[in-house]
Amino acid sequence: MTQQIDGQRRVRLNRNRVLQAAVSLADEAGLDELSMRRLGQELGVVPMALYKHVANKEELLDGMVEAIISEIDPAVGGADWKNAVRLRVLSARAVLQRHRWARQVLESRTNQTPAVLGYMDSFIAMFLAAGFSVDLTHHVMHAMGSRIWGFTQELFDDSAGRGGGDAVEVAPEVQAAMFEQIAARYPNILQVATAARHDEGSVVGRGCDDQFEFEFALDLLLDGFERLHRQGWTSRQAKKQQRNEG
Structure with missing residues (x-):
């Protein structure tokens, strides 16, 4: 009877279920408690059964990032670019606040997975669709940095x-x-x-009110981007001006 139940569980097991269970386990117990053995126990399967869906723990973590990215709201159609970007960033921040472990995993990823690249591509698209030049968008993304994921390194952490x-x-x-x-x-x-x-x-x-400080800096950046966009800013002109002033 036990073997029959275990067999039924294995049939129902799929990659999405594995990833969702891993996310839930990390939410409840933290990353330190996340292991293939512990995850197998949570799902009622032997650890080896998980390797049919994720090759190793690194792939599991990549998949967990993929799962949380899917929770971030898509860009708002028809909204002005500043509002669209702001809403997207704050949605990402809300996701990371629900999954406190996610920041650590995002910072540790060495491989740019399709989910990560897709999110970055869609984020860039918001600026290009607003008429930003490729040059300005390049520097905008540098300035945004980890803010596109909804976090920054806090200076005053009490x-x-x-x-x-x-x-x-x-x-x-x-x-x-x-x-x-x-x-x-x-x-x-x-x-x-x-x-x-x-x-x-x-x-x-x-x-410090971390949310207020985050939104304060985000709004400063967006206002600055808007000013440069209206001025027709280019990095070539900016560098030329720096050389002339030097």
């Missing part, structure tokens, strides 16, 4: 002091001592890093 993510909760007296040391050694950093504070009852807690 998550350790407010229990964010996997951070360790720091006692108030210990945190106060840390601030005193920073204030004595690096007063300018402390002044700027703590410039924007939030109420204790805020959703984001004390410290």
Whole structure:
């Protein structure tokens, strides 16, 4: 009877089910707990059964990236390019917030898979369709960087002091001592890093509002892109001007 049930499970197993189970496992337990053995247990199959659908763990991780990219909203048709890009980026950010492990995996990928290349291609298409030159679009993509995936490297990360993510909760007296040391050694950093504070009852807690800071920088970039587009900016002209000024 057990063999019959196992056989039925194997028949129903497919690549999509494997990837969705892997995503769910990473969501619930974290990447450290993701292994072919653990995934097989979650699916009720022996680990070897998974290799019919993914060749190895690296291919599994590539497939998980593919799965989360499919959750990002497509470009909004008919919208102005700034709004379309903004909505796409914020959708990607929402996906990464649902799947906290995804940023680590995206940063670790050495192979550009069809899903990744397809997303990048569709992102570039939004600027080209708006009339941006290929030259300007090239530099736009450099400026956007990881923002197209919905994340950036935060400069002021105080998550350790407010229990964010996997951070360790720091006692108030210990945190106060840390601030005193920073204030004595690096007063300018402390002044700027703590410039924007939030109420204790805020959703984001004390410290920087990461969503606000992300959108603030995104809007600055989009406004800058729009200005350069209207000016007919080219990298050749910009480099020539730099040489003349030098």
